[in-house]
Amino acid sequence: MNDDKIIVCRCEDIDIQTIRNLIDQGVTSLDEMKRITCGPIIAREIAMKTGQSMEEILSTHSRPPFGGVLFQEVLEGIDNEE
Amino acid sequence: MRNKASVVIVGGGITGSATAFSLAKRGVKDIVLIERNELASGATGRCGAGIRQQWGTYQNCLLARESMKVFENFQEVLETDIDIELKQKGYLLLAYSEKEMDQFRSNVEVQHQLGIPSRLVSCLEAKEIVPFLNTQKMFGGAFCPTDGHANPFLTTKAYANAAERLGVEILKKTEVKGITVENRRIKGVHTDRGFIETDKVVNAAGGWAAHIGEMVGLDLPVYSERHEILVTEPVNPIMDPMVMSFSYNIYCQQTPHGSFIMGYGPENEPRGYNINATWQFLEEMVRKATWLLPPLKNLRIVRQWAGLYNISPDRQPIVCESEEVKGFFMGIGFSGHGFMIAPAVGTLLADLVTGSPLTWDVVLDLGRYDRHEIIAEPSVV
Numbered sequence: 045m046n047d048d049k050i051i052v053c054r055c056e057d058i059d060i061q062t063i064r065n066l067i068d069q070g071v072t073s074l075d076e077m078k079r080i081t082c083g084p085i086i087a088r089e090i091a092m093k094t095g096q097s098m099e100e101i102l103s104t105h106s107r108p109p110f111g112g113v114l115f116q117e118v119l120e121g122i123d124n125e126e
Numbered sequence: 127m128r129n130k131a132s133v134v135i136v137g138g139g140i141t142g143s144a145t146a147f148s149l150a151k152r153g154v155k156d157i158v159l160i161e162r163n164e165l166a167s168g169a170t171g172r173c174g175a176g177i178r179q180q181w182g183t184y185q186n187c188l189l190a191r192e193s194m195k196v197f198e199n200f201q202e203v204l205e206t207d208i209d210i211e212l213k214q215k216g217y218l219l220l221a222y223s224e225k226e227m228d229q230f231r232s233n234v235e236v237q238h239q240l241g242i243p244s245r246l247v248s249c250l251e252a253k254e255i256v257p258f259l260n261t262q263k264m265f266g267g268a269f270c271p272t273d274g275h276a277n278p279f280l281t282t283k284a285y286a287n288a289a290e291r292l293g294v295e296i297l298k299k300t301e302v303k304g305i306t307v308e309n310r311r312i313k314g315v316h317t318d319r320g321f322i323e324t325d326k327v328v329n330a331a332g333g334w335a336a337h338i339g340e341m342v343g344l345d346l347p348v349y350s351e352r353h354e355i356l357v358t359e360p361v362n363p364i365m366d367p368m369v370m371s372f373s374y375n376i377y378c379q380q381t382p383h384g385s386f387i388m389g390y391g392p393e394n395e396p397r398g399y400n401i402n403a404t405w406q407f408l409e410e411m412v413r414k415a416t417w418l419l420p421p422l423k424n425l426r427i428v429r430q431w432a433g434l435y436n437i438s439p440d441r442q443p444i445v446c447e448s449e450e451v452k453g454f455f456m457g458i459g460f461s462g463h464g465f466m467i468a469p470a471v472g473t474l475l476a477d478l479v480t481g482s483p484l485t486w487d488v489v490l491d492l493g494r495y496d497r498h499e500i501i502a503e504p505s506v507v
Contacts, residue, residue: 075164076279112359112426118412119423 052089060089067093127319128295131158133479134315135328136302136338138163139170140278140465141457142330143285144472145479147204150292152476157294158322159286160315162301166282169332170465172401172433174355174377174387176368177466178217178273179242182233182504185488186442187240189470192486196469197276200284205291208284210276213382216367217273218247218255219505221265226373229504230268237270244270256365258421273368275381278465285472305341305454312342312453326453326479333399333434335458342451347495348438348459349397353389354407356430358422360384369419372505376414386425388415391462401432435462440500443467445474446491455479456492461506 048061063077071077072094074087091097132154135142138161146159161167177197179190196203200210221227230246237244247269249261255269290296297319304316305327314323331338339346360383368379378388388411408430416423438444438459448454457475464471470486477484494500 073164075167112428114424114426115412115416116423118408118427119416122409122413 063089064093127297127322128156128158129320129322130156131295131322131324132156133158133326133328134322134324135159135330136315137161137168137330137332137334138165138282138286138296138298139168139330139332140166140282140285140468141170141332141460141471141475142328143282143289144468145328145330145457145475146289146294146296147285147292148472148476149479150289150294152480154476154480155293157289158324159289159294159296160300160302160317161296161298164298165286165296166279168334169433169436169460170278170282172355172431173278173462173465174379174389175275175278175381175465176217176273176370176377176379177276178270178368178370180217180219180233180237180244180268180270180273180505182229182236183501184236184239185486185490185501186467186503187237187242188486189467189488191240191242192473193467193469194272197281200281204284204288206284206288208280208287210281210284211382213275214272215274216255216269216271218252218259218367218369219268220252220369220371220374221267222263222371222373224265227265230266233505234268242270243272244268255367256369256419258364258419259369260418260420269367275368275379276465277381281465281468302338302341305338307342307451307454310451312451326455328475328479329454329456329458330475331458332460332464333436335436335456339456339458342448342454344448344450344454346444346456346458347492348436348444350399350434350436351392351395351397352400352402352432353392353395353435353462354403354411354430354432355387355389356408356411356427357388358386358425359428361386361425364421365419371418374414374418376418378415378419385428386422390414399434401434403430403432407432435460436464437461439495440503441506442501442503443471443490444492445471445478446493447478449493463506 050060181187247267252267301318306313329338333350365380370377375390441461444459
């Protein structure tokens with residue numbers, strides 16, 4: 045299996061090669077990277093390439109929701125309240 | 127870090143980055159751009175990523191059309207390899223009353239004076255453009271096929287890279303703490319990394335524009351307001367244009383990456399710097415979006431966030447040099463449409479800073495409020 049095609053983020057459909065290319069282009073903070081792509085696994089790639097610790101890199105915000113939620117599920121939630 | 131600069135630009139969003147590039151391109155040396163966080167970390171990177179030319183005033187149409195020319199020829203103009211993910215599949219604006227249709231009719235006339243290829247559409251034609259659109263209660267709409275999408279992060283990054291290549295120093299993670307003014311002239315900028323002597327400052331601070339104004343003793347007529355937004359997982363392309371309505375209050379587009387991104391304008395939102403996401407927004411957004419675009423019910427929302435609109439009295443940008451403080455320039459008050467006109471605004475700010483005549487005949491100065499020449503733009507969300 046081609047290592048470059050590994051999907052690191054299912055919700056954004058980002059593969060590892062995309063991340064590595066961006067790091068090579070100088071995007072080496074998680075804040076910048078996650079804005080262009082996605083979050084946590086990317087932190088490890090940045091750490092490996094730059095030698096920073098995961099703690100240094102992971103000082104960023106997490107945004108809700110934490111897992112994908114269907115519009116339909118939110119709608120049902122509203123209907124149940126009413 | 128330089129301790130002397132010909133110009134200090136405050137803010138590393140799209141406006142600051144585009145201005146840095148335009149100035150450097152004209153041969154201005156020793157430019158410093160200061161960004162408190164990361165490039166595009168404020169309003170630019172939080173926006174809906176739409177670019178439209180369907181405006182109601184001649185000057186807004188002009189700025190949007192000129193900016194679109196840059197987006198369309200981006201790699202050439204900036205000499206960059208970065209692909210800004212331009213998508214020109216149109217903006218479809220929906221009308222919910224005869225009055226709103228009349229407004230679109232007069233807007234389209236203005237747009238045609240500038241060669242913007244917009245047109246009015248019937249409900250049936252709207253459904254041809256977006257087959258699953260719910261046209262209940264709709265009176266019709268307007269469509270411009272060359273409007274669309276560009277990626278705000280990549281566009282900002284491309285401008286910043288091009289500016290750096292031309293010698294601009296970009297200081298990220300650097301905060302402006304104060305600005306020294308003597309005899310109503312700029313003398314320098316204090317940062318948390320030291321003092322930079324300069325006689326010109328460009329305020330491109332987006333949501334914090336008023337705060338930078340206070341540093342030179344100005345009470346700028348702008349304030350900030352939270353606007354929320356959400357994004358779904360990426361799916362196969364099913365919707366070509368941005369779908370937008372001023373009266374139903376929604377915008378929603380599918381990016382080239384495949385995700386849907388959408389928001390609406392808040393009611394009774396207090397002024398301030400709060401950018402927390404709320405469940406109230408999530409619920410209302412879901413309600414609005416699934417009524418208008420029913421297939422969205424089956425999509426997953428993966429993230430929501432918020433950013434600041436920097437709002438001016440007429441919801442139009444303020445691009446000028448201060449009358450009170452020589453050397454204090456500003457590109458502020460974009461009221462939610464800063465990204466899409468930034469290429470033109472960067473050019474105008476470069477005109478102002480270099481003391482050149484404005485490239486286009488537009489009135490965006492602060493003095494318009496005293497002269498009561500406010501810009502009556504009818505088409506703002």
